[in-house]
Amino acid sequence: MGEAYVKLFKKMLDWEWYDDSNTCRLFIHCLLKANWKSGSWHGIDYEPGQFITSLTTLSNETHLTVKQVRTALNHLKATGEVADQRQGNCRIITVNNWNLYQAEGNPVGKPRANQGQTKGKQGATDKEYKEYKEGNNKYICAFDEWWECYPRKKDKSRAYANYKARLNDGYTKEQLLTACKNYAEECRKNKTEEKYIKHGATFLSVNEPFLDYLKGENNGSGNTSDCGTDEEQRNREIDRFIDSDEYRNNDERPFT
Structure with a gap:
């Protein structure tokens, strides 16, 4: 390309x-x-x-x-x-x-194919790219369903990046959605304050805290505000930083 x-x-x-x-x-x-x-x-x-x-x-x-x-x-x-x-x-x-x-379509005046390049080869490339774009749209739709379910709407772009990373690790969209629903249910039952609910990006981080909610049952902590490990404390510090004035959070901004 x-x-x-x-x-x-x-x-x-x-x-x-x-x-x-x-x-x-x-x-x-x-x-x-x-x-x-x-x-x-x-x-x-x-x-x-x-x-x-x-x-x-x-x-x-x-x-x-x-x-x-x-x-x-x-x-x-x-x-x-x-x-x-x-x-x-x-x-x-x-x-x-x-x-x-990723730009949509061709810029004004850009030729559809380079000189010396066969129409068939260019057509194959265009078809390949179109198929990729369609697949990526399905990717976004799956995340939107996950995001709609997640109990804390904060830092959507970072959550989306981690969502894709976990799919690349081999987890399925169904597994991630199940973990999301179970965590949301735990927060609802425990009446967890929003400030103690993990950010979506933290929930889907490389440390995989979502695994505790994949079995369809709570992890037995009984209180999501407890910080039982150094990693949990670190995750909460990251969340607090994102909530602070220092971090200019805007889900529509493409640089977060």
């Missing part, structure tokens, strides 16, 4: 990292590098919105030092623009909300 392109929103001018040239540069580079369909490289699978790289490769491609790349990547991970997973000597970078940056 050498002729593919992505959308950049003008509200990016208000993005918190826009004035940080290294972080902004790395994020745009990630948008351009992300694959539009799933595949595999050297035995490592990747999904749409992901690409396989390393700090050294990113340094060479962006002409930033490895230290600058690491710092910029940490910025982007801290505010939810990307996720980073180590895979041996490589890294799988995931652009969260990647679908928001």
Whole structure:
């Protein structure tokens, strides 16, 4: 898809990292590098919105030092623009909300096919991309059903990113919905205050707290406000930060 392109929103001018040239540069580079369909490289699978790289490769491609790349990547991970997973000597970078940056249709004046490219080959590529887009819409519909059920409506974009990540881990949309319903029922029965209900992103985090609610029964804690482990305490601190004035939460903003 050498002729593919992505959308950049003008509200990016208000993005918190826009004035940080290294972080902004790395994020745009990630948008351009992300694959539009799933595949595999050297035995490592990747999904749409992901690409396989390393700090050294990113340094060479962006002409930033490895230290600058690491710092910029940490910025982007801290505010939810990307996720980073180590895979041996490589890294799988995931652009969260990647679908928001995918342009619809062709720009005015853009030819339907490159010179020298056969109509059949271009048609196959267009068909392939259309099938991907239709599949991605079903993906979003499944999350919308999950979100409608979840008992706390906060930081939707980060929850969506983690929802996709858990599906990529092998969990089914039915399992995630069951866990959501069971947790919502527990919160209702216990009359849990909203401030003690986990954010959706926390519930679906890589630590998998939702597993406690997959068996169709409560986890026996009896009080969702207790912080029994250091990890639970950390998750609550993240939630409190997102609730604070420091975190400019807006579900329509594509940079969270």
